[in-house]
Amino acid sequence: MRENRRFSTVVTAVVTQIVAAGVFLAICADSAICAPGEESWGAKMFPVKRHNFGRVALQANAEYVFELENIWEEDVRIVGVYSSCTCTSVSVNTKKLKSLEKAEVLAKLNTTGQHTKNVGATLTVILETKTRNKERGGENILHDEVQLEVKGYIRPDVVMTPGVVEFGSVPLGKSVSRLVRLEYAGTNEWQLTRMLRSSPYVYARAEEVRRANGEIVYDVVVTLNRKKDAPEGYIRDVLHFVTNETPVGQKEPTALTLPIQAAVVSPLQAKPSPFLIGVLHPGEKVMKSLVIRNDLPFRVQSVTSPDKRFRFTFSDQESPVHMISVLFATGSPDQASPDTSPLDNGENIAQKIYVRTNLDEDEPIVVDVQGRLFPASPENVSVTDREPQPEPPVMSTPEPVVRFTAPSLEATEEAAGSTGTSDSDSGNHGEGRAVRLAFKPPSIESGLTNAEHEAVGARSVSE
Template sequence: MNSLLATGVYGPMLRRAILGLMFAVCLSLPTFGQEWARKMFSNFEHDFGVVARGAKAEYRFVFKNLYVEDVHVLNARSSCGCTIVSVENPTVKTYEEGAIVARVNSTAFLGARGATITVTFDKPYYAEVQLHVRSYIRSDVVFSPESVQFGTVEQGEEADREVTVTYAGRSDWKIVDVKTPANMTAEVEEVSRSYNQVVYKLKVHLDKSAPAGYLNDHIVLVTNDYRYEEVPVTVEGMVQSPITVSPGNLFLGVVKPGQTVTKTLVIRGKEPFRILSISCEGAGFEFDLSKEKDAEPKTVHVVPVTFKAGEEPGKIAGNIKIETDLGIEPPAPTAMAVINPNIP
């Protein structure tokens, strides 16, 4: 496990040397700060491509806390009003994730746009990380509504949504194909065509096979416009499992070799159910199901999870697999622990 904190004791006779050292450290802090913070990001730039005017286009720059100390985002700012920035989960604990969300301001801006996003961290140390986005906002294509919004859909159910696509320009403009992500189908129907405007109806179907979790993807409209052949349409929603598990990621802490720690996993259902088994890919994790044997079905189950550290230092992690009598596989949270022989 990494740690950014260090301590030391200095005698008064070393004052001059310490002052010199502090001066050198201060000079090097920007480089050091940028390096530890940059390590938390997996990528630093994103190209939105072509964006229709008024359409919703977002991208999440995800960062993961790799350190023992909490990480805190003080702010995130954009160099251009063409990109609106927000922060998801500004305080991030060990192995948790946060995100810097960049959204194209496609209502107020047109044409080729680019922005630099500066992310400022103030804990555990001050640091800045720069991210870069670019896009081309078209004025001749408009979606209504701005994206495909499925809202909340129960797992195992189907859903249908429609978006009106309006093009202003060439009378021969056409949508010739539609590319869809997994578990979705789509088709377009031409509604009207005049000398300067073409209107299509985009019909999107979400299959019942869609897994539980967030929908955040794109449908791509392929057109006969040789300049900007493809136009993406954002798809968002939530496929909700009848069974939920919290916390989503179970971090049992930083422990010494041989140490034992116990936390709880809460499993909820919309209807009463039984837990048949729980297992984990990571070594050392045990689940106490003694109270589940011969118990009546219930909507809330509280399961103790115990981790016994081995002798080998390092990170131990694995997905938790839960089997119930409902025949539906709930989301698989991750169990994590870190073995460190050097902790007090």
Template sequence: MLTDFRNLMFAASMFTAAIASTPSAWAAGWADGLFPTKTHNFGTVAVASDTKFRFPIQNNTNTDIHISTVRASCGCTTPTVETEWVRAGSSGSLLATFNTDTFKGKKGATLTVVIDRPVYAEVRLRVDGYIRQDIVFNPGSVEFGNVRPGEQAEKTVSIGYAGRDNWQIVDIENTVPYLKTSLKQTSRGGQRVNYGLTVQLTDEAPVGYLQQELVLVTNDRAMPRVPVRVSGQVEAGLTISPSAIAVGSVKPGETVSQRLVVRGQQPFLIQDIACQGWDVEFDAPEKAKSTHLLTVRMTATNQPGEFRGPIVIRTAGDTGLTARALVTADIREK
């Protein structure tokens, strides 16, 4: 009897352990899928350069994700959670800043992202790079800030070098057609040389966040390539907030209401709002404004099942703009 009891307790404990471990294992694999990019090498960078990289977060699930914290294994990198809550069907980012002003030489860090909802999970990201002391950028990067679509912008960075008297920049590698560059040597002497790098953002730049890199090619045989970070935000002509709409469970023929904020660069009128599989109604504003607060009524016409698709808003006029927001819903049987 005692042996049977012990066997029974052992089996029960093994079963409990298996159940307890299943969500964690499931969560780990599921959470890894949130980060399409898990490693980044900054390469060889200048001291005091503004060296950053945004790890994109893409939540392709039907559940909101909460990032509670992120820690770094080395002080050479400072991680920042830019999107604490990543809603279902939406995206976010985590910013890794390489601390080039206080660290030198070869450095790297593991970033551990801790997710506590809907279930606990950890995801590990990695950054590496080499911070050289003989090159200084001022400012530390090319930062365009917010730029309206179709506009041009221009920034200049000073590049200073101290070391060999024959050091020079021989080329600039640029694979981005909407970035135009020009380089001018401004001074040379006493084993020091200074350049001015001018970067122009053309009117062909796409809407969205700009995270690019130019590479200075030098005659330094040991470390010939030095990257220059280029960033900015080309604003959309029309945006919808929220960008992801979780309707929840509805029946075919059931109507739900959703408040939307639609913003544009210039005053506009709304021509139509459509979402495939839904009858959409709204009270069209009679006056053109740069911001509209709308109540949209959506009636489900889909067959039962999971729905995932865009709601599309179009403005009136010859130069009509289009904006989209993601709609998710669970269409259940009547």
């Protein structure tokens, strides 16, 4: 009976495995994601699954990025990540991957002093995807777990401050430096022998500043872009500090690591430049936008101008594009900068706006401002602002006065049927001659029309 039961149990287990395999094959029949092989479909997405941090100083920033790529046609979702030890934390930068998209799983050692010497952890990444089933229809959900291994040795006798060199965003063509202090507590024979780096744009110089009673201190100056030839883009490097120690069982001397991170960016661009505020009159305001742009996100720290009539509004959040609201309100002359140029008919506004960002605090962006302020004109001044003027005296309008000169009469002679000439000396008066009296109009001093002139003249003659 016992043998029959044992045989029945074995048969049941085998049948269960066969059925499960059949279901799995049916689910994956329409997808290459379930192709047979040594690795699972999730493990094939990770080109690297193990990392050794080596010897790490206290307070050092020991990080490593495991990259994964969705090599399948179906979308893959990262359901979760967790670590088997508090000596290592783990995080992921994105949770959904379409075909050929990549993600990063970040592993970070805890170097605060809670864990020292040999440490290690297993990082588990849970993946999920959906496949189509032609036979049954609909979709099937597949899960997979991928284990990543990390280990290292956290030295309790070496402290590095800071634990990572963060240059942040560095303008193209500029060289910057950071100071790192390396402290050792142990024997007086301990010393740095050399420093190694991979990037040609990173330079380091170490100087011993203390050696007494087993305490040894080095100041390390790390310089990025010393020759100012670093191209635009991200720079990630690790500086290795090689000492004169050779641990038991190892052939190579001990090396401490210091991560270096930087982003070389193109210069910031300000538009419009010059910044034109137009023509204004007293009491008027103008508001315009100033745009600051860069390839990488940055933060605006301050916006100032020597002219107190400017007001600025901006966001302090990181963004590749910042829009600064600029308000110019005409005010009293004492608010203007001494650099303003007074004119006979107004003020020539030629100012500057200084924008400071976290990319380059020492050298702000300078934007030229141009405009014109005209003085107040009578049309722009209210009645209450005008000075009182004396009222003109009231004068009655006189009646027009017409003065006439005495009319004059001139005598002209015309021959009446005679061709003889007149002879004033002769005694013949009135014979063969006609005398006509011609009227000469009077002179008029008032403004009358010609018709009125003739009427007045005719009246004078009749009188």
